[in-house]
Amino acid sequence: MGAVRWNLSEVQGWLMEWFQKRGRYDNITGIDTLHADYFASGLLKSLEVIEFVCEIEERFGVAFSETNFQDRRFSTVAGLSQIISELAVASQTAK
């Protein structure tokens, strides 16, 4: 899929749905799903991050670099959405 300009709220919605489909928000109250650190709050388990990364790349047509993984924004839905949007724009500009 070619990179397109993604609306930030679309990306956020997809990411939150990813967690929701896996029941990660079940039985959790008082969590700010947009800004909660999903590593620290245990929403992303074990090596699941590998699957998570692959699905995002496929869905949004982007490729993360190792520096993206070090970006502290990567650990929240809000931050990761920004990274994805930036990558999508950069990818489109390059074309």
Add this chain to the structure above:
Amino acid sequence: MAGAYNRQQFVAALREAGLRAGDVVFSHNNIGFFGLPEETRSADGVCALIADAFREVLGPEGTLVVPTFTYSFCKLEPFDVHNTPPSAMGVFAEWVWKNPDSIRSEEPIFSVAALGGQAAYFVQDPPEDCFGPNSFWDRFLRSEGIICNLNLDAGSTFLHYLEREERVPYRYDKAFPGVLVRNGQPTPARAVFFCQDASNPDTVAAFEPFDALAQELGIVCRVRVGRGSIVALRARDAKCVLREGLRRNPWFLTVAGRHGRVPQLTRPATKYFPARMPPNAAMSEIVSALSAYPRDLVSEGIDAAVETVASLLPVTMHEYPTGTRVGRRIVPERWTCVQGFIESPDGQRVLDYANEPACIASYSMSADKRLDLQALLPLLHTADAALDAIPFTNCLETRGWGVACSEMTRAGLQPGGYRVLIESRFSFGRMKVAEAVVRGELPDSILYCAHLDGLGCNDNLSAVAVAVDLFRELIGRACSRLTHRLLLVPGELGFAAYAGCQSETLESVRAVVFLEMLGGAHQIGLQCPAADHPLTHAIARALGEFEVLVEPPNPPRNHEWEFALDLDVPLLVLSRGAGDYPFPGFGTSADCRVSIPEMLQSRAALSRLVEAADQLTV
């Protein structure tokens, strides 16, 4: 999914990052970003592969250390080094902790787990100070350790140790009492965390600028592995980066600093402000004005009270920031009770902090509880002495919450569901000690001390007002032989902080007179050192007309006393506590008035005491 890397590549990457046999490595990690290795797809398998790669590079003498921090201790949960799991430190850290060959430090907040030749050295006997001397971080720096992060930038918890070494102003020591479980037995413990002000978004840690500067200075090594990367830098180089960063911008590791702003460490008062008083305000007016403030140890209320006093006589304000160490004690954060109440089953507020501050224990944590009457009753503190009095309570040493009421209120509670709500805020503050000085011909000083904290009037606004009134006059007259110093302190911690920091001034002090409860109906009492001390004779003689009861200081009616013992000078307590001590209503909301005739008499007695002390042979 094809393998993104293999063990051999991982070993090569660690070596390329600069790791060698015998090294000590501390690693924050998020291994998932590497992708899966060729050899295995299970989480255990990946962790074993990575640990094995470290082992191959570091050799039998080398040591791998990972964070197994547990922030649960800060929430008053017990810590058991064998059973309390790390707080979301990642799958690899958890794997190392569970590895039978690893050892974990019994450090209730910042524990680490270590594998390798020096593991025991790095985890044994952690001190109470999480980032203090001899902590893991201290040993790590002294051992020429290497930070080696997997898929994270160069930031590390180690930086907090360095920040403490550099005494950065935006973090401070805070004591966390709690429970350690050893061999199944709960043991009281305390951890001191060099923390940020959790209520202040300005001082939230920002490690990105550290990473950027480390890269700019070329002291960080970054090596790609699979889809991710390894970042390594030496602990001593991290120290150089941090120092350089602080030199360029003292706030560079805070959110505010990152955005080019200076963080506001002490936020302005929002609830309590100094009263405007005429300079010649009467003692009764002083008591009345100051009693309007809940004067918790470090609080807006006590700040407003001490600043009100400062408008009445010239003072030097000594400030001790949150985190200042005073022996084993630590100046606490500023405590603000935003709101606090108990709501009855029909929605009525049975108790409300807004009307009666004593109903919420000083330094209560926030709480929102729904309790039936049976559960609520044991939690309500009441005073034994008077049916309508609310006891003054505090949670400073326990980090819990507390509510109090009178026996009458308690007896009137009807069965049903109650709501207890406490909204409190802990933030960086400054404990203030006001000092007024009457300079005499000689530098030799007599130190007078009255505490300003609490909620009571007789204990101890009466003594504050008496002393302020007398010193106003003495400063205007200024014809004494000795120098006389008045300290208004927020409790014993204030006195101890002053005593610890003003050593030069204290060298000139020849006697200390503590002033307590000078507005009650009791006989004036003078607790003195040995009866044959010349000062005791002189003062007792001078106070003869007041029928003063001269008593030994056993026990002293004053908490500051014990912190003055090291001064090795006579300590005296002037109070109206002679005979029946403490007075009825002491330590409760019943201590809400003073007797003006008694205060006037106390003032006259103090004036005589000062005259007599002024003649002390030095």
